[in-house]
Amino acid sequence: MLKIYNTLTRNKQTFVPIHVNKVQMYVCGMTVYDYCHIGHARVMVVFDMISRWFRASDYEVTYVRNITDVDDKIIQRANDNKESIGELTQRFIDAMDEDAAQLGVIRPNLEPRATTHIDAMIAMISRLIEKGHAYAADNGDVFYAVRSFDGYGKLSGKSLDDLRAGERVEVDSAKKDPLDFVLWKAVKPNEPNWDSPWGPGRPGWHIECSAMSAQHLGEHFDIHGGGQDLQFPHHENEIAQSEATHSCQMANYWMHNGFVRVDDEKMSKSLGNFFTIRTVLETYDAEVVRFFILRAHYRSPLNYSDKHLDDAKAALTRLYTALRGIDANVNAIDWNHPQAVRFKAAMDDDFNTPEAMAVLFDLAKIKTSESLSLLKSLGRVLGLLQDDPEAFLQRKHYVMNLEPGHYDLKGGNLDFNVNAGLSDEKINTMINSRTEAKKAKNYEEADRVRQELADAGIVLEDTPQGTTWRRA
RNA sequence: GGCGCGAUAGCAAAGCGGUUAUGCCGUGGCCUGCAAAGCCAUUUAGGCCGGUUCGACUCCGGCUCGCGCCUCCA
Numbered sequence: 001m002l003k004i005y006n007t008l009t010r011n012k013q014t015f016v017p018i019h020v021n022k023v024q025m026y027v028c029g030m031t032v033y034d035y036c037h038i039g040h041a042r043v044m045v046v047f048d049m050i051s052r053w054f055r056a057s058d059y060e061v062t063y064v065r066n067i068t069d070v071d072d073k074i075i076q077r078a079n080d081n082k083e084s085i086g087e088l089t090q091r092f093i094d095a096m097d098e099d100a101a102q103l104g105v106i107r108p109n110l111e112p113r114a115t116t117h118i119d120a121m122i123a124m125i126s127r128l129i130e131k132g133h134a135y136a137a138d139n140g141d142v143f144y145a146v147r148s149f150d151g152y153g154k155l156s157g158k159s160l161d162d163l164r165a166g167e168r169v170e171v172d173s174a175k176k177d178p179l180d181f182v183l184w185k186a187v188k189p190n191e192p193n194w195d196s197p198w199g200p201g202r203p204g205w206h207i208e209c210s211a212m213s214a215q216h217l218g219e220h221f222d223i224h225g226g227g228q229d230l231q232f233p234h235h236e237n238e239i240a241q242s243e244a245t246h247s248c249q250m251a252n253y254w255m256h257n258g259f260v261r262v263d264d265e266k267m268s269k270s271l272g273n274f275f276t277i278r279t280v281l282e283t284y285d286a287e288v289v290r291f292f293i294l295r296a297h298y299r300s301p302l303n304y305s306d307k308h309l310d311d312a313k314a315a316l317t318r319l320y321t322a323l324r325g326i327d328a329n330v331n332a333i334d335w336n337h338p339q340a341v342r343f344k345a346a347m348d349d350d351f352n353t354p355e356a357m358a359v360l361f362d363l364a365k366i367k368t369s370e371s372l373s374l375l376k377s378l379g380r381v382l383g384l385l386q387d388d389p390e391a392f393l394q395r396k397h398y399v400m401n402l403e404p405g406h407y408d409l410k411g412g413n414l415d416f417n418v419n420a421g422l423s424d425e426k427i428n429t430m431i432n433s434r435t436e437a438k439k440a441k442n443y444e445e446a447d448r449v450r451q452e453l454a455d456a457g458i459v460l461e462d463t464p465q466g467t468t469w470r471r472a
Numbered sequence: 473g474g475c476g477c478g479a480u481a482g483c484a485a486a487g488c489g490g491u492u493a494u495g496c497c498g499u500g501g502c503c504u505g506c507a508a509a510g511c512c513a514u515u516u517a518g519g520c521c522g523g524u525u526c527g528a529c530u531c532c533g534g535c536u537c538g539c540g541c542c543u544c545c546a
Contacts, residue, residue: 010476028546036546043546073544156541162474163542205544227546228477234545257546258477264538268545295495296485301478301539311484315495321509346486354486358494367510443505450507461508470508 002057002348004223005299007231007254008155012350017222018252023059024217025051026251028209028226028234029111031068032092033077036099037274038289038304039260039267043227045290046257046298048105049382050225053347056333056381064216065108066209067093069115070202075191085192086115099277102286104383112212114203118194120211121203124245125183125196133244137174140186140199146179149240155254156232181237183207206237213250214242224251229266231256257298267304275304285395287384288313294353294382315361316384317393319375322364324389326372333377337370339363343378353382360385393470394424422456431460431467 002015017023027047030040051063068074069089078085100107114121125142128134133148146152146160153159163179182204187193193200213221219242226235235254242250259266262273280289283306292312296302333340339359346355356378363375379385434449450460457472 030546031544039546041546046546071544157475158542159474228540229545232475232541233543259540259546261539266540266545270543270545299477300485303484308484311496314497315484318495324509349487352486354484354494358486361494365511438505441505447506454507459508462504462506463509468508 003350004253004255005350006252007256010157013253015222015253017059018220021059023051023054023061023223024221025054025061025063025223025225026209026213026217026221027063027065027108027224028230029065029067030096031071031073032089032096033071033074034092034269035276035278036096037260037267037269037276038280039227039274040096041099041103041277041289042260042293042298042302043257044100044105045103045293045383047225048103049294049298049353050255050351051108052106052381052383053351057348061109062217063108064110064112064213066212067111067113068205068208069093069113070192071205079190095278099281102281103277103290104287106383110216112216114208114212117208117212117215118203120215121207122184122194122196124207124211124214124241125203127245128183128241131244133240134183135176136184136198139174140184140201141174141182142184142198143175143180144183144237144240145176146181146240147177149244151243152240153236155236155239158232158236181206181233183241206234207241209234209238210241210245210250213238214246219246219250220248221251223253223255225255225257228256228258229268258296258301261301261303262305264303280309284309284313285392287387287392288316291316291384294384295357297354298351319360319364319379319385320387320389320392322367323372323376323385324393326369329373330377330380330386331373333374333381337374339366339371339374340378343381347381356382390468390470396471422453422458427453427458427469431469434460435467 003012004015005012025047027043029043030036036044047063047065051061054061067089070085074085074089078088081088125134128144129136129142132145134142134144136142160179183206184196184198184203185201186198187200187202191202193202213224224235224238231254239250261267262275265271265273267274277289288309289312292309293302295312295315335341335344339362343356343359346352346359349355360375360378363371363378376385430449430453434446437443437445437449453460453469454472458469459472461468461470
């Protein structure tokens with residue numbers, strides 16, 4: 001029995017799908033005007049893990065993750081760059097796809113874009129006006145009348161009377177109530193626009209998710225997810241739009257992943273304390289980053305630092321080391337195996353990946369061919385451990401980067417190596433010379449070679465089958 | 473001001489009213505020409521104050537501290 005923490009009820013609830021054995025899931029994706037950062041990586045990886053677990057549990061999953069390809073920041077950035085918003089957004093969609101692929105994120109079933117759903121949004125806004133939930137202002141903007149919807153605030157636990165609209169932002173005078181939010185923005189100079197009954201303009205942010213989720217999943221669907229920061233106002237507004245339009249509940253379960261933090265502060269664009277995925281991947285293996293993300297529960301805050309990634313790398317290395325040199329095939333999982341039972345119980349408990357990972361380490365310790373095969377199979381459920389162990393262990397995890405603040409030499413357990421870029425050929429040549437020295441009992445020379453390689457970040461391991469190596 | 477979340481060993485991070493979480497790091501040992509890996513052993517817990525209970529890290533209350541949302545943000 002799968003239980004999910006539902007933000008709407010603030011409780012863990014047994015998951016009951018609307019349609020037997022099917023899951024419809026809508027997740028708010030990215031606004032594509034820049035490279036994705038680690039916070040975005042967390043959303044992608046977390047909901048990828050969730051969709052994988054549903055599939056492993058024999059659900060037929062329809063996973064929709066939208067792309068916001070028109071908004072203020074996109075328009076501004078495109079104007080700054082003197083290019084069209086289409087050129088700008090396509091470039092960053094491509095970058096996002098690359099980042100996601102590296103992180104082992106399976107593509108969602110559908111990735112609808114706002115700009116190709118303008119008609120559906122206009123239709124929805126029209127219905128909201130007809131039903132008395134929205135109004136067109138004199139300036140051509142259309143607003144949602146927040147107080148026309150009884151349930152406003154039910155997701156975020158806010159009360160309209162307690163919200164302090166305009167305390168930090170100037171209130172738009174065209175609004176009847178300061179808390180009303182925009183559904184349609186009248187065109188301004190140098191902005192892309194579409195025709196509408198209210199004149200040329202473009203959609204507000206929230207309406208795209210209401211329109212696209214209804215079009216692709218229906219008016220009532222199972223799960224709606226996204227980052228915690230979208231809970232209010234974005235998701236609250238989506239509910240107001242969708243439920244007022246359709247007169248039925250929008251989503252049964254609302255899921256929100258926790259923030260990535262830096263020095264105990266939220267990682268965000270506005271604070272400027274973010275690390276892009278591609279920057280991090282210059283230093284750390286993508287699977288290490290995925291492992292790092294899944295090592296914490298998805299609702300908990302996740303502190304980002306090089307030290308934590310080093311720790312994740314060491315832990316993942318242990319699992320790959322266990323898988324080394326054996327035929328661990330990915331087989332159909334025997335869900336009656338005691339460790340598989342534990343794993344399933346953990347995942348069924350609101351996707352408790354830290355507990356599920358503890359099972360992985362226990363399997364690595366048991367170290368029978370059966371347990372290692374199960375380790376690899378369960379790893380696949382999490383999108384981990386599918387690489388060839390030697391390939392993982394010999395990959396260049398580190399590159400030279402001694403810029404201040406980039407690497408904590410005191411906290412890290414691994415030092416940077418200037419010569420980490422030794423070629424495989426060079427390494428093998430040195431290993432061969434050491435082997436010769438060993439044969440001649442010239443241990444002094446053998447140890448000299450070992451030390452030289454160690455200084456370059458290469459660890460040698462003598463086994464009955466010969467000498468193998470890995471990168472520290 | 474309103475609303476919400478959290479506080480676990482050196483670091484990270486879970487479950488659980490009584491029985492080893494797990495990983496990294498540290499220490500001792502086995503193994504090894506020396507190592508590495510692995511294995512065995514081992515040191516470090518549950519913010520503070522009360523309450524409930526035979527028994528609380530786990531439930532309840534208060535306090536302190538940290539964080540988040542109330543504005544675009546994953």
